[in-house]
Amino acid sequence: MNVRECIVSAPGKAILHGEHAVVHGKVALAVSLNLRTYLWLKASAPGKVCINLPNIATFMSWELSDLKLLAPESCGKRDESKLLDAELVRRLREFIGVTNGNLDTHSMATLAFLYIYLSLFGSGDLPSLTVTVWSELPTGAGLGSSAAFSVCLAAGLLSASGAISTPLRDFDNTARWCQEDMELINSWAFQGEKIIHGNPSGVDNAVGTWGGILRFLSGKIIPLSRVPLLRILLTNTKVPRSTKVLVARVKDKINKFPSIMTPVLDSVDAISCTCERILAEMTSQPITGEHYNALEELIDINQHHLNVMGVGHPTLDTLCRVTQARGLHSKLTGAGGGGCGITLLRPETDSSIVQSTIQDLKDCGFDCWETSIGGPGVQQHSPASVKGEILEIFSQY
């Protein structure tokens, strides 16, 4: 079986508002982050399946004959894509030598790839193919890098299998799939996320698939119909933290001071809802400075609330102070306690201010990118639409 070469990409994810509060039944807004993961799928030497993950120095190759032995009996059917095939996962773990406690990125990425590959192709001819993935996202920073990877795998392999179309037409730079195909991509990406994370919320793969902004409430994920693209800085303080520990810390604080903390969660809920309303206005009315003033105020208020919840960190205070000194507004995004923060840029924010701010933040020891939120989800690319530096990486494999 021959596969058609294709390039796909999926965005990362940030939480605009509602992190932590979402655990307690409040609304959160998850947004696509235009630091993207790119996947290049091409035919390989016959009888071989290869995956190249240069970001994490992982280069694996298997014989089709070996993989064939692991394939599940039934596979690739749409209605089966919701539940993980536990038996296949067990066989794959054994095959690549992953013990239960081993959760390193390298093994999890390999496992997710083989799982989706075998699930989609295992009942028929296994195609000889090579998948190369390059990501602009830092891993383990709460930016949905594993979901962007899973979405790319699902989109690339589903296209290769013919289960979904390849939407790119001649002369297109990029193209997106129809609703039905995206649902299938999302569903298989969720499988990948389950393998990597165990019990994911499904938000990260939904953002990677649909892009834009999603409203997340009590497990229900609803994409907002139209959203503006917002310029931001994404800053990684590089302070490692445990989401589990931070979630527990918030819970403890709520238990300790229920009458004080419950209204704070209500206020965060109202921030998400107010932000949603403002974003909707920004697509239905001319965008004004007032819209941005309000978005900035919401960011400041929520950052204080997150500090009240006990998930701040001195580096995040530094981020806020440094950007405030340039007239910019920041908040942590995700779990907090270090990790990443976002800084809103206004349309009129001068490039010199942006560059100075990035330099200030780098001087603090942080990584910092100028990017945007609210952009498209998974898409197929013509090679011409992919940045030269990424094509150059791809050309090495």
Place this chain on the structure above:
Amino acid sequence: MNVRECIVSAPGKAILHGEHAVVHGKVALAVSLNLRTYLWLKASAPGKVCINLPNIATFMSWELSDLKLLAPESCGKRDESKLLDAELVRRLREFIGVTNGNLDTHSMATLAFLYIYLSLFGSGDLPSLTVTVWSELPTGAGLGSSAAFSVCLAAGLLSASGAISTPLRDFDNTARWCQEDMELINSWAFQGEKIIHGNPSGVDNAVGTWGGILRFLSGKIIPLSRVPLLRILLTNTKVPRSTKVLVARVKDKINKFPSIMTPVLDSVDAISCTCERILAEMTSQPITGEHYNALEELIDINQHHLNVMGVGHPTLDTLCRVTQARGLHSKLTGAGGGGCGITLLRPETDSSIVQSTIQDLKDCGFDCWETSIGGPGVQQHSPASVKGEILEIFSQY
């Protein structure tokens, strides 16, 4: 008529929790601040009434014969002490040449003194007396300096008039009045406050009179029965601000984002109530580190909420950061937007840490005092119980 010499003092005031929220019907805790105002009353040369306010370089002297002409017809009766005698105020303003718009400290202090003096003595013999007042409180910093002044005036002049007892017995260092006398002091002090401020809430004079901690809700002021004495640092950022502008700013923000801000006010209310409960526990149970941990957490949370209300200031952020670096917790007190902040000290906080912190804060350009909150209200002193530096100031007049 001869007056008996006496020395009285009254504390300043700080808001422990609930500033701004109190304007919107939430509980506030007002506490006595042990930076005190001292008043020394003694007989003067016959036919003369003098007031010396060396803090504000004000030294006034009047002939009894002139004052006699201003005296109201009826005066000094307890049941009349609630309403201001508008006619007397008008005559006094004319006498000392205060136009309506003139609100300088010097004129207001003089007016309050003459009003209480003439109200209490005007119907009988006017006594020849000199009042000298020295305050440890900065003026105009929201620390109730005018109320401490009014309370001292009321206590000193009521004692001199015989309307209340002079509670100090031989060999006592300090003494306080009975409940009934304190109510009279408070009521006359409120008159002084009305002259100085126009429409005071009555909290400042109540704190100056009763001391300790008062619960303030919808105009009702209730002293907490027993409260612990808490060591604090009081820092004056010296950034001038307008309470009126700040109150309006909070109101605007509530109007702009009602669903976000209303829960924040509810949370502040819960902070005041929780703090009240913890303070009560600290007098009924052995005080533990947990009590102080909780007080610190409440301070941090409320400081964030005050920032959310928009009444923070970069200097207050600096105060919090500098003290946090020494393991201490701070919040603004009062109107915010500059002004003063309080820093809780634990019983075990080492003097060297306190001294270094004070130095750090002075290096930021702030004034800083080590003092306490929750101490006694108005009291009479034996000269021996007054600090030497204050006696020395008094001895000059």
